[in-house]
Amino acid sequence: MRCPALLLMLAVVTALAAPGRAETDPAGAARAAAEQLEAASVALGEAKGSRDRVKSLTGVVHAYEAGLTALRAGLRRAAIREAQLSKQLKSQEVEIARLLGVLQTMGQDRSPVMLLHPEGPVGTARAGMILADVTPALETRAAAVRRDLEEVTILRSLQEGAAETLQDGLAGAQAARQELSKAIADRTDVPKRFTEDPVQTALLIASTETLEGFASALVDLQVEGMSEIDLPDVTGRKGTLDLPVEARVLRRAGEADAAGITRPGLVLATRPNALVTSPTAATIRYRGPLLDFGNVMILEPQPGYLFVIAGLAQVYGNVGEVVPEGTPVGLMGGNDPEVGAILSQSSEGTGQDRTETLYIEVREGKAPVDPETWFKTNKDG
Structure with a gap:
């Protein structure tokens, strides 16, 4: 018969079999994002004296946006991971207490009598073999619990110290x-x-009373003194263009909105104040308010093709200018959320921070086409 202490140890080890540890490192991701923001701060100082300030500052804005996005994601993952660990540890309080009790007993009294068994030498030998098998498992599980506790402490400290990084x-x-x-x-x-x-x-x-009518008329509009500037053929890049802003697709071409209205373009969800750039080298054919679309930027990458970008708060550039690919053409509206709101969303495990919407329409000749034949999007999302 096995002694009760050894049976208890076996039961504890079985009950505390730990699930696989997360492959990701939320704390490391958040720290890397903070370093990315610090690098963007340094780059901002250098960009002010750059010969090509627009290009340099565009890169800095994108770096800040990427860093803030990564930090939000890191904090969200950290909050989720911390909640998972806390729940896991709480659900195992009784087993952990038994584990600590067994380890404490083993550590306090190592006298030979602890290894004597009522069944004599054979029982003692068997008990010793069981103890030799169980002890490493106990120590391994104790180390795992200790790592979990340390990770919880690190994650909580990270979240508490994130306010200043976010504010900066x-x-x-x-x-x-x-x-x-x-x-x-x-x-x-x-x-x-x-x-x-x-x-x-x-x-x-x-x-004109519609965006379609305006864009169609723009295709036919003859402008005096228009010079020919060679731009790269864009037709060979169909399906490979990046969206002009970091965004999530809300509605695809032909999908009805809450009012049952369908449009031939993409509706994107973006963060407040997000920078919008030209997806290709193009001529600015129109910029400014239009109908009920807010500020609109219409780009012509080559004759007969138009990219319509609607819903901007600010627009950059002037009609007739030829802008290189990646040139800023506007900013989204809205206000950056308060630090407290970001941290609250992170602690709740949510990421509902894409509060602005941008509409993109692509026209070949006078007909709209599905923008996803031109732009890369997450077609499964």
Whole structure:
């Protein structure tokens, strides 16, 4: 017969068989994001003196956006992981207490009498063999519990110290956006295909009642003095273009909204103040308010093709300018969330921070086509 202490040890080890540890490292991801934000701060200082300030500051804004996105994701994963560990440890309180009791007993009294068995030498030998088998398992499980407790402490400390990092990152991103807006306003080296005729544009707007009608008329619009500037053939890049903003697809082409209205373009969810850039080199054919779409930017990568980007709070550039791929063309609206709100969302394990919507339509000739034939999106999302 096995002694009760050994049976207890076997029962504890079995009951505490730990599930596989997470392959990801939420704490490491959050720290890496914080380092990314610090690097963006350094880059902002250097970009102010750059010869190509627009390009440099565009990179800085993107770096801040990526760093803040990564930090939010890291904090969210950290909160989820901490909750999982806390729940796991709480559910095993009784077993852990038994484990600690057995280990404490083994550690306090190592006298030979502890190894004597009522059945004599054979029983003692058997008990010794069982103890030799069980002790490493107990020590392994104790080490696992200790790691879990240490991880909980690290994750909680990380979340508590994230407020200052978030605040600095949000402030840095705003400063970078302001510097970028100023640099775009000050630039003088952008090539132009033509100069806008504001009267002609106003008449065009007045004569159309839909975005489709406006875009179709724009295709036919003949502008005096339009010069030819060779742009790369964009047709060979169908399906490979990046979206002009980091976003999640809310509605695809032809999907009805809550009111039952369908549109031929994509509706994207973005974060407040997100930077929107030109997906290809293109001519700005229109920029400004249009109907009920807010500020609209219409880009022409080559004759007969239009990219319509609607719902911007700010638009950059002037009609007739030819902008390189990746050039900022606008900013989304909204306000950056407060640090407390970000931390609250993270602690709740949610990421509902994409509060702004952007509409993208692609037109070949006078007909709209599914933007997903041009842009890379998560078609399963």
